[in-house]
Amino acid sequence: MPNKKVLIIGIDGGDINVFDRIGMGFLQKLRVSGIAGPIRNATSDDRGWATLLTGTDASWHGGFYWIPDRAQYAVSDSFTSQDYKSEPLWRTLSNAGLTQGYLGVPTTFPPQDIKGFFVSGGGGGKFPDLRDSVYPQSFLEENREMFEDYILDCRYRTYHDSAPSRLVNDLISATKKRTEVISGLITKYNPDLLMSVFVGPDRLQHYFWRIIFGKESERYKDLRNVIIEYYAALDRALCRLIDRFAGERNVLFVSDHGFSEYTHDLNMNLLLHDLGFAKIRRKTPLSAAASFLRKRLSRRVKHWIKSKNSVIRPRPGLKGIEWGSTQAFSNMARGVWLNTEGDYPSGVVKSHEYIQMREKIMAALTGCRNPLDGTPLFTRVINREEVYSGPLTGLAPDILIETRDCYKVTNDISLPGILTTAPAPEFGTSRLPAAMSGIHGAYGFFSAAGPDIKNSGGENAVYSAISFAPLVKKLLGIFDGDAGEFNGIIS
Numbered sequence: 001m002p003n004k005k006v007l008i009i010g011i012d013g014g015d016i017n018v019f020d021r022i023g024m025g026f027l028q029k030l031r032v033s034g035i036a037g038p039i040r041n042a043t044s045d046d047r048g049w050a051t052l053l054t055g056t057d058a059s060w061h062g063g064f065y066w067i068p069d070r071a072q073y074a075v076s077d078s079f080t081s082q083d084y085k086s087e088p089l090w091r092t093l094s095n096a097g098l099t100q101g102y103l104g105v106p107t108t109f110p111p112q113d114i115k116g117f118f119v120s121g122g123g124g125g126k127f128p129d130l131r132d133s134v135y136p137q138s139f140l141e142e143n144r145e146m147f148e149d150y151i152l153d154c155r156y157r158t159y160h161d162s163a164p165s166r167l168v169n170d171l172i173s174a175t176k177k178r179t180e181v182i183s184g185l186i187t188k189y190n191p192d193l194l195m196s197v198f199v200g201p202d203r204l205q206h207y208f209w210r211i212i213f214g215k216e217s218e219r220y221k222d223l224r225n226v227i228i229e230y231y232a233a234l235d236r237a238l239c240r241l242i243d244r245f246a247g248e249r250n251v252l253f254v255s256d257h258g259f260s261e262y263t264h265d266l267n268m269n270l271l272l273h274d275l276g277f278a279k280i281r282r283k284t285p286l287s288a289a290a291s292f293l294r295k296r297l298s299r300r301v302k303h304w305i306k307s308k309n310s311v312i313r314p315r316p317g318l319k320g321i322e323w324g325s326t327q328a329f330s331n332m333a334r335g336v337w338l339n340t341e342g343d344y345p346s347g348v349v350k351s352h353e354y355i356q357m358r359e360k361i362m363a364a365l366t367g368c369r370n371p372l373d374g375t376p377l378f379t380r381v382i383n384r385e386e387v388y389s390g391p392l393t394g395l396a397p398d399i400l401i402e403t404r405d406c407y408k409v410t411n412d413i414s415l416p417g418i419l420t421t422a423p424a425p426e427f428g429t430s431r432l433p434a435a436m437s438g439i440h441g442a443y444g445f446f447s448a449a450g451p452d453i454k455n456s457g458g459e460n461a462v463y464s465a466i467s468f469a470p471l472v473k474k475l476l477g478i479f480d481g482d483a484g485e486f487n488g489i490i491s
């Protein structure tokens with residue numbers, strides 16, 4: 001059984017196709033010396049980092065991106081290190097007496113009490129400062145110099161009014177600094193496991209997909225060059241970490257999900273309305289047209305409308321659904337919830353009708369055609385028990401759907417059609433674009449190199465995110481069981 005030390009480098013939103021299209025050398029290096037391939041979660045609604053850190057899906061750890069708030073039909077969107085309902089890696093390794101270090105892993109705030117050091121990542125709805133993010137506090141004192149200018153995370157919210165180049169430059173600085181700190185801490189403490197996550201690809205691909213790969217790449221060539229500089233900096237950092245550590249440790253690279261262009265909004269509630277399972281208060285064609293226009297108007301015009309106190313007002317998500325006549329609804333997740341009696345304030349589906357109603361809706365969804373090209377709209381329509389088996393399965397949508405990655409499920413019922421073109425972001429040099437042009441894709445990426453990693457000399461099968469934590473424990477020599485598709489990569 002191997003018992004070498006492990007370095008995990010996470011790349012939030014890291015996607016093998018993106019890396020290949022940009023042409024990143026670290027991936028070539030890993031293909032030559034180790035292994036590389038796609039990885040996926042049980043569904044796109046699982047929080048990937050929580051799955052990678054626990055070896056369980058969201059029905060066990062509880063980290064679904066979207067959970068319906070039963071009182072208000074709204075969604076909650078926050079997940080902290082205290083919310084894990086299945087055992088995270090840091091706890092298992094602590095119990096095994098191993099030393100560990102965590103540096104900026106999303107969904108790990110507040111910091112946890114372990115043998116080693118724990119610097120939380122941002123995310124989970126939290127924007128902590130460095131002092132609140134570190135365990136133990138003495139660690140920060142001991143390494144004050146190393147953490148000077150350390151950037152915890154670059155969240156959009158704090159950059160909305162900034163030039164895109166400021167965000168990119170901060171991400172470049174954060175990447176360089178993080179790489180220095182990783183190397184410095186391994187040299188100084190040599191922990192059994194060190195895990196750190198780079199967040200830049202997720203942040204940039206959400207906002208600038210159309211510039212990186214899409215139809216705006218010619219027009220905004222200068223900004224594209226600035227963004228490509230970030231990928232070059234990341235590539236250099238990753239190559240350096242491989243060269244420095246893959247000789248002595250097993251180095252694993254992993255992402256929480258992949259990425260895709262965002263081309264259309266999929267208005268599931270309107271679809272359910274058309275199929276007869278939801279009732280949306282009818283709007284006059286004029287007000288529907290007005291709210292559609294409002295979404296497509298430039299920021300300046302919107303501001304003007306606001307200042308004129310116009311009647312065109314934002315229409316919050318699910319407002320307009322007549323709950324008393326609605327059997328099923330959707331709310332951002334790739335799925336459909338049934339409006340069950342007892343669970344929701346105006347629930348109408350009785351428990352004895354549940355199975356039959358669910359099957360009826362699934363059959364209707366399976367038959368849906370894409371209004372744009374007549375192909376099946378969903379590549380998969382299944383009930384949640386076909387994917388999930390944990391104690392928190394009830395938090396998942398009753399029906400799970402798969403459709404093209406580039407379709408974003410929206411809860412905005414004011415959109416005029418089932419499938420509407422995504423808003424075109426305005427790009428400029430003084431502000432971040434207000435609208436996203438990239439969204440999460442189903443397939444993330446995994447690769448590895450090191451003393452115990454087989455050299456496969458090419459691409460491999462699709463890995464399951466739930467097998468990642470077992471792989472880490474196996475490589476550390478504290479687990480002899482099954483690591484799924486990863487069993488075969490250990491030499």
Ligand SMILES: [Zn+2]
Binds near residue numbers: 202203440
């Ligand atoms: Zn993201």
